[in-house]
Amino acid sequence: MTFKKLSVFAGLSCVLFSTLANAAGYPDQPINLVVPYAAGGATDVIARLVATDISKDLGQTIVVVNKPGAGTTVAAAEVARSESDGYKLYMTTAAHTISGSLYKNLSYDPIADFTPITLVARIPIVLVTAPELNVKTLDEYIKYAKNRPEGVTVGSPGNGSPQHLTQALFKERTGTKLVHIPYRGDAPMINDLLGGQVESAFVTLSAALPYIQSNTLTAIAVANPTRIAAIPDVPTMTEAGLNDFSAATWFGLFGPKNLPASVSETIFKSSHKAVAEPEFTKRLEAMGAEVVNSAPADFQKLVVNEAAQWATAVKASGAQVD
Known part of the structure; x- marks a missing residue:
């Protein structure tokens, strides 16, 4: 073996030994948990709940870093550019699996450049209508949207959002005439729903729950495999006649690619313990969320499957961001 080859081998060995040594003592310094949204939103709230409990369990500070944009x-x-040492983690949503299809020029690969750790929770997407629309079932909605020459208006909190892409999948599956009306967030969209300026919407349960409970919006069906405890009388899409139609936004924990298995396992075990607490479940259910608490392998499978599903939806919707 030449001196040059020995030097390269020695260098690689040092890097490997350093990584293993660091993983063995993990965590021995504060951890940054990056959140891609501003403080105060659902993702931020859930990230802070998880961070607080993991911090207590690991005996190490976890700092939530809000970094919204694009x-x-x-x-x-x-996060994709960060060291694979477990000191920079990422709490994100279903938007992560959409970005690979929606954005033309990403500097990272949403699947290959990340290590899925756990799916913490999900918030199902529900089809709601303005009371003035006077439809009560999914069958009535589909017939209305097919037979009305101008179609039916459907709001979303923005182009390329899970809610927008859910309506694109619905339109493709049902052959309905849906006119997409994009908004800048849930609040203005719901205001227009209540005022009758838009007729329907695919919306997260957390955003629609108070209006469904007060009967100011009509919940037609929930895009979830099972009924939701907060709205037990609302059927699933399958129960309402549209088989195997599920869509949700979710909250998941990632690290950068090549995260050591021991580090991923440490975070997963600590997160699993935190999320399993009854008080945590109670707080999330009050937001219209379901606790999932899935293992890394299950989360990886979901990420891959959803990326394929959303790619189909992006193509159907025509949405694209440069």
Whole structure:
């Protein structure tokens, strides 16, 4: 073996030994948890709940760092470039699996450049209508949207959002005439729903729950495999006649690619313990969320499957961001 080859081998050995040594003592310094949204939103709230409990369990500070911008891509790019040592983690949403199809020029790969750790929770997407629309079932909605010459208006909190892409999948599956009306967030969209300026919407349960409970919006069906405890009388899409139609936004924990298995396992075990607490479940259910608490392998499978599903939806919707 030449001196040059020996030097390269020695250098690689040092890097490997250093990584293993660091993983063995993990964590021995504060951890940054990057969130791609501003403080105060659902993702931020859930991230802070998880961070607080993991911090107690590990005996190490976890700092939540809000880094909104360009959807979720500014934060994701930062995490993708970070060291694979477990000191920079990422709490994001279903938007992560959409970005690979929606954005033309990403500087990272949403699947290959990240290590899925756990799916913490999900918030199902529900089809709601303004009371003035006077439809009560999914069958009535589909017939209305097919037979009305101008179609039916459907709001979303923005182009390329999970809610927008859910309606694109619905339109493709049902052959309905849906006229997409994009808004800048849930609040203005719901205001227009309540005022009758838009007729329907695919919206997260957390945003629609108070209006469904007060009967100011009509919940037609929930895009979830099972009924939701907060709205037990609302059927699933399958129960309402549209088989195997599920869509949700979710909250998941990632690290950068090549995260040591021991580090991933440490974070997963600590997160699993925190999320399993009854008080945590109670707080999330009050937001219209379901606790999932999945293992890394299950989360990886979901990420790959959803990326394929959303790619189909992006193509159907025509949405694209340069």
